[in-house]
Amino acid sequence: MWGEQKRGIHVSQAELLCKDGCGYYGNPAWQGYCSKCWRERIRKTETNKPENGLQGDGGFQLTFSKFEEKKNVEKGRRSSTMKRLFWGTPSPPRQETSEGQEAALKAFQSLEPGDFPGFLKLLRKPISQRLHSRCTAFLNTIEAYHDLPVEKQSDLVQDFYQNIAVHFNGLPEAQLSQMMEHIEKLIMTRLHKVVFCHDSCDDEQKDLILQRRIKSLNWVTPQMLRVPFPKGGIDSDPYLPAITAIIEMDAKRAPQDKLTCVSKCSQNVFQALALTNSQPANADDFLSGLIYVVLRANPPRLHSNMNYITRFGLPHSLMAGETGYYFTNLSCTVAFIEKLDGPALNLTPEEFNSYMNGHRAPPRPLESEGQRKARENQEQMEDLQKRQENVNQGVQAFQEQLEQWVRSVQEKMDEIAAQSQLLENRLSLEKSAAIARDQSVLVLRDNASNETDPGETEC
Numbered sequence: 001m002w003g004e005q006k007r008g009i010h011v012s013q014a015e016l017l018c019k020d021g022c023g024y025y026g027n028p029a030w031q032g033y034c035s036k037c038w039r040e041r042i043r044k045t046e047t048n049k050p051e052n053g054l055q056g057d058g059g060f061q062l063t064f065s066k067f068e069e070k071k072n073v074e075k076g077r078r079s080s081t082m083k084r085l086f087w088g089t090p091s092p093p094r095q096e097t098s099e100g101q102e103a104a105l106k107a108f109q110s111l112e113p114g115d116f117p118g119f120l121k122l123l124r125k126p127i128s129q130r131l132h133s134r135c136t137a138f139l140n141t142i143e144a145y146h147d148l149p150v151e152k153q154s155d156l157v158q159d160f161y162q163n164i165a166v167h168f169n170g171l172p173e174a175q176l177s178q179m180m181e182h183i184e185k186l187i188m189t190r191l192h193k194v195v196f197c198h199d200s201c202d203d204e205q206k207d208l209i210l211q212r213r214i215k216s217l218n219w220v221t222p223q224m225l226r227v228p229f230p231k232g233g234i235d236s237d238p239y240l241p242a243i244t245a246i247i248e249m250d251a252k253r254a255p256q257d258k259l260t261c262v263s264k265c266s267q268n269v270f271q272a273l274a275l276t277n278s279q280p281a282n283a284d285d286f287l288s289g290l291i292y293v294v295l296r297a298n299p300p301r302l303h304s305n306m307n308y309i310t311r312f313g314l315p316h317s318l319m320a321g322e323t324g325y326y327f328t329n330l331s332c333t334v335a336f337i338e339k340l341d342g343p344a345l346n347l348t349p350e351e352f353n354s355y356m357n358g359h360r361a362p363p364r365p366l367e368s369e370g371q372r373k374a375r376e377n378q379e380q381m382e383d384l385q386k387r388q389e390n391v392n393q394g395v396q397a398f399q400e401q402l403e404q405w406v407r408s409v410q411e412k413m414d415e416i417a418a419q420s421q422l423l424e425n426r427l428s429l430e431k432s433a434a435i436a437r438d439q440s441v442l443v444l445r446d447n448a449s450n451e452t453d454p455g456e457t458e459c
């Protein structure tokens, strides 16, 4: 039946890309532009203003944007190199490197990919002193200015990434990107508590609105979303690992660790699709699967987490590659959920509204064998509990009846005893009366015989 209906959820790949046509992924947080084009637009509008808003904030503009002033604005064609993301120019500015710096670079180069503890160890060594003190100074500054608007904090962090990337000038691209990931983790693990869900933005309200919206859509089934779903026989929901991964995102502190959760969730969606679908999954299957997962998971503080990633994450992880694709799809998912209507779910507007108003009972979701058994066990338990309650109530009622019966028997017996006492009293009274009567009769008879005798003797 569902196979004949047309798909309500669809997104073209062009819709996922930056509005400027640079080839990177766009994002609703940047009004459809990629991070780079968006920041360039913001900068342009700010420099066109007669008064520069950033100037009033303790000279941050001067401190953190001096490298920005040097760089040329690159437009148009897509650039695949990491260095362009950090510098915005085809070749990074050359810096004179001392012997010490070269030794430090070599040490950093020897690190295994993803070895963050090793990076921290190296950072504490004298050869990395310059880098270490820059990071510490930056952290202290942001913590001191914790009440700056979150967008300004975001600008400062992004500028810091660009400036610090110069420090690793000379490393191959892959290693530069790894070093930057370590720097991001170092900075954001400490700044998370200062900038996440910041007072200056309405992230918290948006989280609540989205959470309520997802709750109100709890009746949406995989079939309505056209998500390939097993008809039974599989012990658990194949999307469960994806649901768990997206819920875990809130507990992570570094933007890249949150992004890893998004990637893990997305990869699990693809795996679930492969498990349930005979055909290879397409982009629309993936988006529908992701919508289903987010509806089921209702992830905590989803808006806040996504804004945190776009504001404080490394731009290259969002603009290109697998993580960029997954994150852009997650943004589309949220946008879809916010405007989800009848036609998107193959329902008439009337049907959609009656589900939303609770006039129509939510259809029982498709459940796996394990879920069915668990539900049946639960139902049996509830049934047993109800029966036990009934038995208890019956026993209590019986006891009450018994007590009442005993009481009434006792009363009856008392009554009978009282009556028999009365009867006994009456009988004994009557007996005494009868004796008395008999005695008086005898006396009368004696008297009568005495009176006749003299007459006979006279004759």
Ligand SMILES: [Zn+2]
Residues within 6 Å of the ligand: 018, 019, 020, 021, 022, 023, 024, 033, 034, 035, 036, 037, 038
């Ligand atoms: Zn762009």
